[in-house]
Amino acid sequence: MNWAAIGFDWNQARAFLATAELGSLSAAAKALHLTQPTIGRQVAALEDALGVVLIERAGRSIVLTDAGRDLLPPLRMMAEAALQTGLTASARSEAIEGRVSISASDVMAAFVLPEILAELRVAAPGIEIEVIASNALSDLRRREADIAIRHVRPQHQDLVARLIREARANLYAAESLLERTGRPKSLKDLTGEVFVGIGNREDMVRFLNGLGLKVTAANIRFNSASGVVGWQMVRQGLGLGIMEEGVAERTPGIVRVLPTMAPVHFPVWLVTHRELNTSRRIRLVYDFLAEALSRTL
Amino acid sequence: MNWAAIGFDWNQARAFLATAELGSLSAAAKALHLTQPTIGRQVAALEDALGVVLIERAGRSIVLTDAGRDLLPPLRMMAEAALQTGLTASARSEAIEGRVSISASDVMAAFVLPEILAELRVAAPGIEIEVIASNALSDLRRREADIAIRHVRPQHQDLVARLIREARANLYAAESLLERTGRPKSLKDLTGEVFVGIGNREDMVRFLNGLGLKVTAANIRFNSASGVVGWQMVRQGLGLGIMEEGVAERTPGIVRVLPTMAPVHFPVWLVTHRELNTSRRIRLVYDFLAEALSRTL
DNA sequence: CCCAATTCATGCGTTTTTGTATAGAAGATC
DNA sequence: GATCTTCTATACAAAAACGCATGAATTGGG
Structure with missing residues (x-):
C-alpha cells in the first residue's frame, strides 16, 4: 500500500461526499452529526490539501466543479467500503450495550412494538432501540435498519429471514358507524359502503x-399513506377498514364486519442482515422479537 | 447513502489499517506521518467506537484479533478507493506548485536526471521533485511514482507511455584496465575477461x-544490484561493464571496448498514469522530461 | 546472561479542531 | 417589491487531538 498517496484527511473527504450528495453544507452537517461551519471548513481544507476547487459557492446553494464531480465515484466507493466495514464490525460486536434499529410498518410500530419493547427494556436494559416507522421498505443492505419486520419474503441472499407466523386481517368498523348504517349481513350489503384506504x-x-367486495376507487372516500391515520379514521366512524386482527381486537369501540367472512392471511417475516446476525446484541433483539411477535400478534 | 452507519472516524480506520498492514503502531505512525502515541490512541478510539477489540498487545508487537482480521478486506477496499480519489484529484489539479515523483533506474537517476532537473528548476521553480531511484519497477497504478522512466513497454491500459528514443549501450572499461591487460581486438579476446555485473x-x-561473448557466471567476478555501484567498479578497473552510451561518454577515464561491435539498442519509455496525464503540473514535468531525454541521452 | 534496541503506554503542554452565536447574502413567497 | 426563510461565512470560546518526553516491557544479539 502506498501510504503517502492516501494521506489526505479521510473525514474531510467524507464531508465533501455528504455535501455533494445532499446538496448543501447544512444538510451534510446534519447527516454527519456535525455543524455547518465544521463541514464548510473541512471541505475547504480538503480543497486546499488536494489542490483542487471542489465546490463553487453560488449564493444560497453550492455547485460542484468538474473536479468535484470527478471525485464522486471513487468517494462513493470509499463510502461503500466504509459501510461494509461498519457492518463487519457490528457483526463482530460482542457488546450487549448499544443501538439496534428496527424497521416496521407504522401500524406495527405504533400498535405492536411498544408493548414488546417495554418487555425488552426489562430483559436488556443496555440496549438502545431506534424504531423506524415507515411503510417503505428500508434497505437492510444499506443498513437503514438492523432488523426489519416485513410482510413479503425478502429475496436477497445477504438477508436472513424467519417466518414468524401467518397473521390474519379482517374488515372492521366503528360501532357508532354500524349503529347508524345498520349491520351488514352479507358481502352484497357492503356495495356502496364507504371505506378508509391505506397507502x-x-x-x-x-x-x-x-375479497369479493364490489368496490371502486370512488368508495374509498378517505385514504392515508399512514396506517395509523387510517385506523384513527376508522375509529372515528369515517368508514370501513382493514386491520390486523390482534390490533383490532385491542382497539375499543371497533367491531368486526361480517364475522363469517374468512380472514385475509399475510405472512410476518423478521429480517436482518446475514452478517449482523452474528452480533450478540442484534441477535438478542432478533430472537426476542421473534418470540414476542409469535406470541402477541 | 446511509450516513449514520459510516459515522465512525475514517482517519482512525486508516490508522488501524496501516497498523495491521505494517505490523506495528510505530511503523504505521511513520507511514502516515504521525506519531506512535497518536496512532495508538486512534486505534483505541476506533475499538471504542465500533465496540470491537481489534488488536491484542502481545508485548513488543501486536496481534490482530479475529474481529480485526475481518475488518481488513473492507478497509483495504476503502484505501483503494482513497487512492483512486487522490489520483483523480491530482489529475484535476491545476496547480503548478506541488510535488512530482519520478521513478528511474539508479543509473538514470544518478547520471542523467540531475542535469535535466537543474534545467527544470529554472523552468518551473515551484515544482518539488522526488526521485525514486530503484531498479524495481515501481507500480504507477498504486501511485508509487507519478512518472517513470522505463526500458520496457508498459502493458496496462491505465498507463500512458511515450517512446523517447532507442538508446544505445556498449561495452566499456577503464583505460587503466586496458593498459594493463591490453586492448582486445575481437570478441574472442574477451573470453576469460572479468566482467562487472549489474542486477x-x-x-x-x-x-x-x-552479444556473442562466451562468458559464464564465473566471469562476473563483481556484481551489484546497483548500476551506480557497478559503474564505479568499472571505473576502478575491476572489470568490463555495459553502460548506456551517453553516460559512458561523459565518464572520464572510460573507453569503449571493441568500438566496431554493434551497440545494444534498448527503448526508453516515459510512462505516467492516464489520469495524471491531465494534471497541469505533472504534464509539465512529463513533457519537459520527454524533450530533455530525447536531447540528452 | 546481560545489554541494546524496539515497541507500546502515559503525562503534560501546545496546537488544532469544533461548536455556538451571529451576520450577511440569495432565493422563495405573497 | 418587501419579507421570510434558508444557506454560507466569520469570530470567539471550549474541547479535543496531537507531539514530545519518558517509562515499562519484551525480544534479539553478543
Missing part, C-alpha cells in the same frame, strides 16, 4: 375486490 | 551471451 388507492381497490 | 548474475550472463 395506494388502486392497490386497496384491488385488495378489496380480491 | 541479476544470470540475466547478465544471458545478456552477454546474446
